[in-house]
Amino acid sequence: xxxxxxALGTAHADTPKRKVIIDDEGFGLMHLMLLEDPNVExxxxxxxxxxxxxxxxxxxxxxxxxxxxxxxxxxxxxxxxPLVNTEAATDRWEALYGKLTWKGAWMKHWVExxxxxxxxxxxxxxxxxxPGGNPTHKAADEIAATFLIRMVHRYPGEVxxxxxxxxxxxxxAQRLDPAFAGLAKELVYMGGSLNPxxxxxxxxxxxxxxxxTNTPRREFNARFDPxxxxxxxRAPWRKIVAVPVDPSTATELSPALLARLAKVAPGDVAKxxxxxxxxxxxxxxxxxxxxLDPGIVTERETLFVDYNTIFSAGYGDMLSWREGYQxxxxxxxxxxxxxxxxxxxxxxxxxxxxRK
Numbered sequence: 001x002x003x004x005x006x007a008l009g010t011a012h013a014d015t016p017k018r019k020v021i022i023d024d025e026g027f028g029l030m031h032l033m034l035l036e037d038p039n040v041e042x043x044x045x046x047x048x049x050x051x052x053x054x055x056x057x058x059x060x061x062x063x064x065x066x067x068x069x070x071x072x073x074x075x076x077x078x079x080x081x082p083l084v085n086t087e088a089a090t091d092r093w094e095a096l097y098g099k100l101t102w103k104g105a106w107m108k109h110w111v112e113x114x115x116x117x118x119x120x121x122x123x124x125x126x127x128x129x130x131p132g133g134n135p136t137h138k139a140a141d142e143i144a145a146t147f148l149i150r151m152v153h154r155y156p157g158e159v160x161x162x163x164x165x166x167x168x169x170x171x172x173a174q175r176l177d178p179a180f181a182g183l184a185k186e187l188v189y190m191g192g193s194l195n196p197x198x199x200x201x202x203x204x205x206x207x208x209x210x211x212x213t214n215t216p217r218r219e220f221n222a223r224f225d226p227x228x229x230x231x232x233x234r235a236p237w238r239k240i241v242a243v244p245v246d247p248s249t250a251t252e253l254s255p256a257l258l259a260r261l262a263k264v265a266p267g268d269v270a271k272x273x274x275x276x277x278x279x280x281x282x283x284x285x286x287x288x289x290x291x292l293d294p295g296i297v298t299e300r301e302t303l304f305v306d307y308n309t310i311f312s313a314g315y316g317d318m319l320s321w322r323e324g325y326q327x328x329x330x331x332x333x334x335x336x337x338x339x340x341x342x343x344x345x346x347x348x349x350x351x352x353x354x355r356k
Contacts, residue, residue: 015039016158017038017039017040017041018039018040018041018160019041019043019155019158019159019160019185020034020040020041020042020043020159020160020161020162020291021042021043021044021045021046021147021148021151021159021160021161021162022034022042022044022045022046022162022164023045023046023047023048023078023144023148023161023162023163023164023165023169023170024045024046024047024048024050024057024061024163024164024165024284025047025048025049025050025051025052025054025057025104025164025165025166026047026051026052026056026057026060026061026064027045027060027061027063027064027065028064028276028284028285029253029261029273029276029282029284029285029349029353030164030284030285030287030288031045031061031064031068032064032068032265032269032352032353033285033288033289033292033348033349033352033353034162034288034292034352035065035068035070035073036068036352036353036355037292037352037355038355040292042070042073043073043074043151043155043159044073044074044075044076044140044147044151045061045065045073045074045075045076046075046076046077046078046144046147046148046169047061047075047076047077047078047139047144048078048079048144048165048166048168048169049079049080049081049082049104049105049124049166049168049224050104050105050165050166050220050221050224051104051105051165051220052104052105052122053080053105053122053123053124053126054077054078054079054080054124055077055080055124055125055128056122056128056130057077057165058075058077058139059128059130059134059135060130061075062075062135062137062138062139063130063132063133063134063135064272065135065137066135066136066137067268067269067272068268068269069268071137074139074140074147075139075140076139076140076142076143076144076147077139077143077144078143078144078145078168078169078172079144079145079168079169079172080124081124081168082166082168082224082225082227082228083168083171083172083225083227083228083231084225084226084227085224085225085226085227087106089311090103090106093311093315096313097312097313099111100223101210101211102211102220103220103224104220104224105122105124107119107121108121112210114207115203115204115207115279116204116207116277116279116280117277132272132275144169144172144173145169145172145173145176146173146176148161148169148170148173148180149173149176149177149180152180152183152184153179153183156183157183157184157185157238158185159183159184159185160184160185160186160187160188160291161184161186161187161188161189162188162189162287162288162291163187163188163189163190163191163221163232164189164190164221164283164284164287164288165221166221166222166224166225166228166229167189167191167221167222167225167228167229167231167232168225168228170187170228170231170232170235171225171227171228171229171231171232172228174231174232174235175231180235181232181235181236181237182236182237182238184237184238185238185239186237186238186239186240186241187232187235187237187239187240187241188240188241188243188287188290188291189221189232189240189241189242189243189287190221190243190244190283190284190286190287191219191221191222191229191242191243191244191318192217192219192221192222192229192242192244192245192305192307192318192336193212193216193217193218193219193244193245193246193317193318194216194217194244194245194246194318194320194336194338195212195216195217195246196209196212196216196244196245196246196248196249197209197249198249199249199250200249200250200251200252202252203279204252204278204279204280205249205252207279208249208280208281209249211245212245215317217314217317217318217319218316218317218318219244219245219316219318222307222316222317222318223315223316223317224316226307226308226309226315226316227309229307229316230306230307230308230309233305233306233307233331233332233334234306234330234331234332235332236332237332239335240305240332240333240334240335241290241291241334241335241337242305242334242335242336242337243286243287243290243337244318244336244337245281245283246337246338246339247286247337247338247339247340248281248282248283248286249281250339250340250342251281251282251285251286251340251342251345251346252278252279252280252281252282253276253278253279253280253281253282254278254279255278257346257349258273258274258276258278260346260350261273261349261350261353261354262274264350264353264354265353265354269353273353282345282349285345285349286337286340286345289340289345289348289349290337290340292348292352293344293348295344296340296341296344296345296348297337297339297340298339298340298341299337299338299339300335300336300337300338301335301336301338302323302333302334302335302336303320303321303322303333303334303336304320304321304322304323304325304326304331304332304333304334305318305319305320305331305332305333305334305336306319306320306329306330306331307319320336
């Protein structure tokens with residue numbers, strides 16, 4: 001019996017970790033979930049402009065890794081600007097088609113009174129001074145696109161790309177190396193929107209529902225860089241798992257959930273979590289959870305997916321077709337997550353962040 005137990009323990013120890021690169025515009029609970037999982041190897045964090053500019057996202061990622069005591073993970077800064085879209089073009093678009101609810105790095109104020117705090121506005125090259133203190137270690141001396149290419153060549157068929165921000169870095173990597181997507185194990189991304197409906201009650205849920213009440217196909221990550229989203233959606237990935245806005249409407253970073261997470265987290269991480277603003281849907285956390293535990297998915301659908309790149313009222317909107325209806329212009333199949341189990345998601349977050 002002892003020999004059998006030793007053999008089983010050795011087999012478990014020899015099980016390779018799941019390799020992932022996180023492509024995002026900052027640092028948060030999603031990163032902590034993946035960093036803390038003993039069966040996951042985070043090869044690196046690649047940053048991109050989206051909610052904030054790439055330089056600020058890089059500083060946030062570096063500081064977050066210091067708080068998590070994981071400075072062994074490299075941070076690689078990526079694209080500052082979208083492929084085609086610009087702040088000036090977005091201003092012109094709004095003059096033609098109406099105001100956007102959220103514009104990320106281009107955001108100066110909310111159109112309507114909103115419970116969430118007003119974001120600070122910075123330029124792309126403004127100095128970064130983080131409220132919680134600046135990082136003391138530096139980003140890698142490389143650009144995100146080449147890092148992504150280098151990793152999938154080093155570990156062909158093993159690397160998951162988990163994208164939670166605009167798709168600029170991935171599009172650049174694909175254009176630089178047409179083999180990039182096919183060498184990755186899979187792409188899991190938070191982005192796009194089908195037809196989300198408000199599920200939860202409360203002010204925050206109502207505020208976030210504004211974005212899709214009249215424009216159900218619009219979502220920020222794709223809208224910030226529609227051309228990149230289309231390039232990535234059409235790339236020859238072995239597998240694509242798309243987590244649109246839809247499942248996030250049943251989730252919320254409530255004060256109660258924040259308290260649960262802070263209670264189980266180690267000291268520095270607990271303070272970091274305690275300083276977070278409540279009320280946000282669990283967009284990125286849902287994408288990470290779907291990858292960590294596919295069992296949280298309660299509804300999914302296989303669709304051909306692309307993104308609208310025509311400078312029109314639907315610029316950046318998600319396009320989708322069931323098989324046989326797609327136009328046949330390079331669209332790829334994606335496993336689209338329509339709904340998840342919120343309680344199982346929260347339990348997973350507590351379990352992962354509470355690992356010691």
